Amino acid sequence: MIYRAIIPAAGYGIRNLPVTKSIPKEMFPIGGRPTIEYIVEEAILAGITEILIILSRNKNEIMNYFDRSIELECFLTARGKEHLIPTITPPKVSIQYTRQHEALGLGHAVLMGKSFAGNEPFAVLLPDQVSLQRKSMLIPLIKTYDTYSTNVIGLQHVEPALLKNYGVVAAQRLKNRVFDIESIVEKPKKDPPSNLAIMGRYVLRPEVFEVLKDIAPGQGGEIQLTDALSELCSTSGMLGYAYKERWYDTSIEQDYLKIQKQAYLMKLHNKH
Ligand code: UTP
Numbered sequence: 001m002i003y004r005a006i007i008p009a010a011g012y013g014i015r016n017l018p019v020t021k022s023i024p025k026e027m028f029p030i031g032g033r034p035t036i037e038y039i040v041e042e043a044i045l046a047g048i049t050e051i052l053i054i055l056s057r058n059k060n061e062i063m064n065y066f067d068r069s070i071e072l073e074c075f076l077t078a079r080g081k082e083h084l085i086p087t088i089t090p091p092k093v094s095i096q097y098t099r100q101h102e103a104l105g106l107g108h109a110v111l112m113g114k115s116f117a118g119n120e121p122f123a124v125l126l127p128d129q130v131s132l133q134r135k136s137m138l139i140p141l142i143k144t145y146d147t148y149s150t151n152v153i154g155l156q157h158v159e160p161a162l163l164k165n166y167g168v169v170a171a172q173r174l175k176n177r178v179f180d181i182e183s184i185v186e187k188p189k190k191d192p193p194s195n196l197a198i199m200g201r202y203v204l205r206p207e208v209f210e211v212l213k214d215i216a217p218g219q220g221g222e223i224q225l226t227d228a229l230s231e232l233c234s235t236s237g238m239l240g241y242a243y244k245e246r247w248y249d250t251s252i253e254q255d256y257l258k259i260q261k262q263a264y265l266m267k268l269h270n271k272h
Pocket of ligand 1 (some may be wrong): 008009010011012013014015016054100102103104105106108109126127128251
């Protein structure tokens with residue numbers, strides 16, 4: 001049973017400057033709601049009851065968003081607009097926050113959750129990877145963990161020309177969508193080992209913290225989660241679950257436009 005999740009949201013969002021100088025990319029709106037709200041909902045739908053969001057100094061808007069706003073509730077009540085109150089009510093889940101003082105990399109951000117996770121397996125959800133499914137995309141990863149009791153990461157089939165942007169796995173199919181991962185190549189310039197790329201969903205065993213603690217800075221001088229996962233492939237084992245659903249990366253402008261359109265169409269459809 002996995003009931004804790006870490007959402008790392010402390011990066012600078014360099015690809016989306018200048019807006020990310022003051023607006024965290026996790027707060028970019030999709031269908032009128034911030035991206036991170038979809039991620040929190042996805043976690044809740046999968047049975048997560050405790051969430052840790054990793055923040056940095058300029059990300060207080062995220063904390064404010066998930067807090068109650070009594071004055072706004074009073075204002076809406078006074079104006080006869082109580083029906084809007086549920087839309088501003090915080091989600092029913094425990095959310096804690098911790099600050100990563102320096103953006104030393106995704107691996108380092110996950111390491112900040114060591115005492116939160118304790119000695120239990122936990123989920124990691126990257127808030128810039130979104131899939132507007134009505135079901136939680138974390139569920140198949142948790143089910144795979146429940147069956148095999150080992151680390152599981154989300155995978156997506158990516159067209160060959162784009163593989164150079166991802167962590168790509170060498171893997172053998174175990175069963176249906178489940179793959180046994182032998183190794184991971186980060187952003188392969190040529191000869192990718194497959195067309196299966198790592199997506200931003202993970203269920204990890206606490207051993208990952210021991211590896212992260214000692215990992216040296218890798219690509220871009222950052223402590224990379226992928227480097228720790230690579231090491232785990234040959235020690236505790238690593239499975240992948242290959243999604244067939246479409247994912248969107250809100251850091252990529254084209255993807256962000258597409259997800260906006262999809263959310264708008266879904267909203268329109270729900271109205272009829
Ligand atoms: P990204 O690789 O997308 O980094 O991190 P980023 O800073 O958000 O964006 P770019 O690459 O500079 O444009 C994936 C996730 O990991 C978090 C980010 O906030 C994002 O949600 N992250 C990254 C951290 O929490 N801390 C870090 O040091 C790095």
